[in-house]
Amino acid sequence: MAYLTFEEFEDLTEGSTKVTEEEFRKLLPKASAILDNITSHFYERHSMDKDNPWRVRQFKRGLCSQIEYFNALGATTFEEINNAPQTFQAGRTSVSNASRYNPSGANESKPLVAEDVFIYLEGTGLLYSGVRSW
Numbered sequence: 001m002a003y004l005t006f007e008e009f010e011d012l013t014e015g016s017t018k019v020t021e022e023e024f025r026k027l028l029p030k031a032s033a034i035l036d037n038i039t040s041h042f043y044e045r046h047s048m049d050k051d052n053p054w055r056v057r058q059f060k061r062g063l064c065s066q067i068e069y070f071n072a073l074g075a076t077t078f079e080e081i082n083n084a085p086q087t088f089q090a091g092r093t094s095v096s097n098a099s100r101y102n103p104s105g106a107n108e109s110k111p112l113v114a115e116d117v118f119i120y121l122e123g124t125g126l127l128y129s130g131v132r133s134w
Helices: 006-012 021-038 053-073 078-082 115-121
Strands: 087-090 093-096
Touching: 006 021, 006 053, 021 053, 021 115, 053 115
Parallel strands: none
Antiparallel strands: 087 093
């Protein structure tokens, strides 16, 4: 079962996004997997219909942010997001990208999870990563 419909997506983004329905359908499964991962698969074990409506709405807003992030980058995997050519040439014009290493030598890379997702999920309890006592 999908967490979000295209109509909900348009409503939650207030029509401010340029994601088409076809792009939405392609990006939803991977975006859902990302949110499942960071929420410890909460909504695979709990019904959205029975959960707090505010928390469900925040989760769906986070999912919208992840879809928009993938759409903006044109990629859905860590490798695609961070795989940029160092240099390329078109005729006599050559373009060099800056190194992805900062002065300390650590690799700078874009994350797979959109930072905006955390804006919506903080305070919901969905990011809890401690040990649960059942």
